[in-house]
Structure formats: C-alpha cells, structure tokens
Amino acid sequence: MAAANIQAVFDIATDVAAPWPAPRGAVFSHRSQYNAAEIIKSLAVNIHGPVKRVGITSRDITLPFLTYVFGEARIGGNAAVISTHRLQLPCNGIIPEKSLVYTRLSKIAIHETGHLMGLSHCKSSRCIMNFSVGLDKLDTLSPVLCNECKVRLNAITKR
Amino acid sequence: MNEFEILIVDDEEAMRESLSAWLVREGYRVTTASSGPNALDSLEKHLSQLVLVDMRMPGMDGLELLREIKTAYPEVMVVMITAYGSIESAIKAMKQGASDYLLKPFDPEQLIVLIEKLAAQRALKDENQRLRRCLSEQEDVWMEDLLGQSSAMRAVFQQIEDIAQSNTPVFITGETGTGKELVARAIHLRSKRLFSPFVAINCGAVTETLLESELFGHERGAFTGATQVRRGRIELADTGTLFLDEVGEISPRMQVTLLRVLEKKTFFRLGGSQEIHSDFRLICATHRDISALIESRAFRRDFYFRINVINIDIPPLRDRIEDIPLLALHFLEKFSREMGKNVEGLSPEAFELLTKYDWPGNVRELKNVMERAVVLCKEPTVKKSLLTFLRPERQLPGEGGLEKDLIRLSDVEASHIKHTLGACGGNVSKCAELLNIDRGTLSRKIKKYRIKK
Ligand SMILES: [Zn+2]
Ligand SMILES: [Zn+2]
Numbered sequence: 001m002a003a004a005n006i007q008a009v010f011d012i013a014t015d016v017a018a019p020w021p022a023p024r025g026a027v028f029s030h031r032s033q034y035n036a037a038e039i040i041k042s043l044a045v046n047i048h049g050p051v052k053r054v055g056i057t058s059r060d061i062t063l064p065f066l067t068y069v070f071g072e073a074r075i076g077g078n079a080a081v082i083s084t085h086r087l088q089l090p091c092n093g094i095i096p097e098k099s100l101v102y103t104r105l106s107k108i109a110i111h112e113t114g115h116l117m118g119l120s121h122c123k124s125s126r127c128i129m130n131f132s133v134g135l136d137k138l139d140t141l142s143p144v145l146c147n148e149c150k151v152r153l154n155a156i157t158k159r
Numbered sequence: 160m161n162e163f164e165i166l167i168v169d170d171e172e173a174m175r176e177s178l179s180a181w182l183v184r185e186g187y188r189v190t191t192a193s194s195g196p197n198a199l200d201s202l203e204k205h206l207s208q209l210v211l212v213d214m215r216m217p218g219m220d221g222l223e224l225l226r227e228i229k230t231a232y233p234e235v236m237v238v239m240i241t242a243y244g245s246i247e248s249a250i251k252a253m254k255q256g257a258s259d260y261l262l263k264p265f266d267p268e269q270l271i272v273l274i275e276k277l278a279a280q281r282a283l284k285d286e287n288q289r290l291r292r293c294l295s296e297q298e299d300v301w302m303e304d305l306l307g308q309s310s311a312m313r314a315v316f317q318q319i320e321d322i323a324q325s326n327t328p329v330f331i332t333g334e335t336g337t338g339k340e341l342v343a344r345a346i347h348l349r350s351k352r353l354f355s356p357f358v359a360i361n362c363g364a365v366t367e368t369l370l371e372s373e374l375f376g377h378e379r380g381a382f383t384g385a386t387q388v389r390r391g392r393i394e395l396a397d398t399g400t401l402f403l404d405e406v407g408e409i410s411p412r413m414q415v416t417l418l419r420v421l422e423k424k425t426f427f428r429l430g431g432s433q434e435i436h437s438d439f440r441l442i443c444a445t446h447r448d449i450s451a452l453i454e455s456r457a458f459r460r461d462f463y464f465r466i467n468v469i470n471i472d473i474p475p476l477r478d479r480i481e482d483i484p485l486l487a488l489h490f491l492e493k494f495s496r497e498m499g500k501n502v503e504g505l506s507p508e509a510f511e512l513l514t515k516y517d518w519p520g521n522v523r524e525l526k527n528v529m530e531r532a533v534v535l536c537k538e539p540t541v542k543k544s545l546l547t548f549l550r551p552e553r554q555l556p557g558e559g560g561l562e563k564d565l566i567r568l569s570d571v572e573a574s575h576i577k578h579t580l581g582a583c584g585g586n587v588s589k590c591a592e593l594l595n596i597d598r599g600t601l602s603r604k605i606k607k608y609r610i611k612k
Contacts, residue, residue, distance in 0.1 A: 066267055
C-alpha cells in the first residue's frame, strides 16, 4: 500500500523488496528503541543508480536526541525508514482501525519519499510535506503534495 | 523565518548529524561544530542567531561555551541540550543567559515549538531595531539644532540621557528659541515610550476655553459647536509623552484641574461623566520666570512642585559663545544644501560679528539669520556685510552707511514700551492694558528688548 501511494504521488516505479535485517548497533539498549539514523545508513548501502529505498518496521524508532520519530529521511538521501509502532498505539483508549494505520503509514511514506526526492518541509497546511509532528496533524492532511511542492519537485527532477 | 541560522555544538558526530538533518528539513540553515573552540571560530566567521549547545563536552564544556558566547555576542541566543538528571546545570545555564534548555531525549514537538518561538522573538527584536534605527535618524534631524560643545550644553545632554528612562515629570526652562521642545522630544525618543505618541501643545497660543477642550477633549454637545466627540491631547498622549509648552500661561484655575489629573492619572472629557485613564509622561516648558509668577500668585506653588521634579535649564546662546561658530556652520551647510547653493563658510569678521551679537532669539534666531545669509549670499563665503542687520549691543565702528541713520521700528517700539512701563510703575498688566496688547506678548517684548521693570 505504501508502495502504491508513493508511485501514485511521485509517478515513479516502485517495487517491494525482501525483508531487510535490522542493522547491528542500531538499538538504543536503554530505551528499547532503534536508531533511525543507523537504519537509513544501512539501508543506503549498495544502492546503484537512481534507486531510493524505503524501509518499514514495526519497531519503535527514534534519533539520539528525540523521544520518537515516525519516519526518518535525509533530504536527497537514498534511504528512508518508517515505523508503524506509534501509528497503531491506542489513542484515548481506542485502538485505531487497520485501515487508519495503513493510511497513516502511506502518508508518512509519501512524506519521507518527498524528502528523498529533495523536498523540505512546506508551509502550506494542505500539503503532505507540511507534516512534522503529531498524529492529530497527520490525520488532517491529505496524502498529496501542494502545487508549490509539485513545482519544486519538478525543478529538482529536471536538474 | 528567513535567514534564521542555527549552530549545533556537540562532540558526538551522530548527534550533530541527525539534529542538523532534522533542522534542515524544517527549513533552517544549519552549521555544526564539534567543540567549544570550534563553535567560537565558527561564530567569528559567521554569526548564527541561535546556538544549540551540548552541556557535556570534553575540554570546554557547555556552560563555559555559553559564557564565552554571551560575553562576545550577547545578542546570540543559546539553548542548552542536556541529559535527564542534570537539570541543575540547565538552571545554572538559564541564570547565565541561556534562552532555554532541552532535556535529552525530547519530543519533536518540543523542539519545533521552542525554535519557532525563538525565531519569532528574534524577528521581533530585529523589527524593533529597524524601527529604532529609523527613529534615531529622525532624532538626528531633531537633535541637530541642539548642537553644542560647550560644557553647559554637554551638561544638558547628559541630563537628558540620565532622566529619559524614568517617568518623572520634567520642567524645561530657557529663553525663547533655545530649543525647549527639541529637548522634550529628545527625552521622549530616548525613553521607553518612544513608540508611543509625543503630544505637544503650546498653552500660550490658545485661549483658556480652547486650551481646556484641547487638553481634555469633549463629548458631543458639551458646548455649542461640539457636534462630535473629540479626544483631547491628554488622552492622545496615553502611553506616550505630553509636552505642555509655555506652561506659565496656564491660568491658576486650570492649574488646579491639571493638578488633579496629574495626581489621579484620570480625567473627564468636557461634558463627560465617564472617567478616562491616561498614562503619560509630563514635560513642561516655559521661558518665564516662574518664581516671580508664584510671587504674584499667577502660578500655583503646589502645581509648580508637581511639574518641576527635574529641571533642565537650557542656557541662552550668549552664555555659550563657543557654540556659535559650530551652530552657524551647521545651519550654513544645512541651508546651502537645501537651496542647492555653494556657500562654504563665513569670513573671520562675520564670525566675530556673530559672537558679539547677544541673540535674544537664541538658536532659532541664529538659524533664521543663517538662512537669510545663505539666500542673499552670492559667493562661497558669507561676509560680514551680509549680516549688518544684526545690531551688536555695542555698535561696531565704521558699520553701515545709510542704515546707520535710520531708526528701526523695533527701536521705537522698545523705547515706547520702556516709557509706558515706567509710567505704570513697572506693572506689566496695567502697561499691557494701556498699550492694548495682551500681557504675554508684552512680557515677551520686555524680555526681548531687555527692558528693566
Ligand atoms: Zn519530514
Ligand atoms: Zn507543499
């Protein structure tokens, strides 16, 4: 589903790869969380040609200084990682439906791919690149790029 | 948020790298440094607005770096990043000037909100600075006529600096044309009220009824002709400065009313029943001898004590002769530039004449004289002959041909006033009545012609 959405938004061919092992040393032992920066480093090795790799994990991921992240990707990088861990946590005692979790996952996949394609965060509240924190915020966004971001993306891919 | 730059200082590469990537995605410009000394080098080359400093670093630690940054670049904001459990050092850092701190690990929301807040603060500060710069340019225009290097004027400038920040009433004394309003404006522009209005009113220029409605404003129908509600100067001066020029002309009855306003900071519009609050700083000025007015009961002692908390006395021009050449050249340049003329200076004789004249109209008179000189001047230098309309106290020998034999209207006026005043036994009011002019005008003329009562 994430792959299909990425393909729809960015008009790039997607493929689903075999499961990828979590890299050693990526776990914060004292926090039982995985270091997203280490994961994208390991995902980015052996990439040849114009290929981007987006990893999806059910583990909780974060960065050394943060309590959590939903996903992590560097601008123009080759690899991103997304975690479903916090997308399915109960909110006000209600466990989110599977379809909602998938929608969230797809949105984050689009967002992180946007970073891989060279986009940074956007000020338009209707743009998926606007998202930076909070599930509430994520749920209000449509899984699309605003026109400005489309223009930016166009300019980047032409280069 | 444009041009908001962040410097990250951390000895751990992973931390630097992921934090900087994170902030770059947020749209900020980011640089990194791996140690305190590196950070200081980086700031020297290129000033960031915000520095995120890791508390624990080998060598120069976070607190030490904070101190160094705050000493060298006080306007740079510093946020300390520290591990849980070391809140004491974070609080210590706040006391030493850190803008905030973050306890590691922190929520992404927290980081975004904090940085947006600091960026907004910075933008506001920049905007204030821009306004201030813009005002100080205006201020230069205002202040230029107050030029002076004499110790008397330097003391006045110092006094302005000393008292500008307080809210105490200021009483400015000085002869006509010495620049009392300029001093009042200078105080306003140096005070915390500078972004609020400076409201001036010349109390000697209007009748008592008009002054009252000017000061207090009026409600609709308060008197014939009051077809609309009008806010008075006191109300307009709220959060700003109220300048009452020629305060000596206010009637004792009005002084009582004003005294009440000064004490309660509230008043009523004419014909109004609703109490209105106004927070203003009061600056009063007069060219008159207030103690004499108090003596003659034309001025209330209690009102005088209320408005005269700080007195600034501007010396007359003839008491600071050393400032005359400076001012003369300043006005010469100003008018020459404004009129597109090429008048560069004054001849030594012209300077001498200027310093010998006794300037009853003070700086304003000098300004007018220089304006006239620039208009008439056809050479790069203003010669003494262009200034012959100035009569020094002692007539300079060999001066003026035909002019010398003419009697000036002002001379006739002066001698007539002197004569009449003598006949009235020195009673100014009576004399004014006889001459059919108002008392204020007569007082000014007496002062101008230096007639002894
Ligand atoms: Zn993002
Ligand atoms: Zn956008």
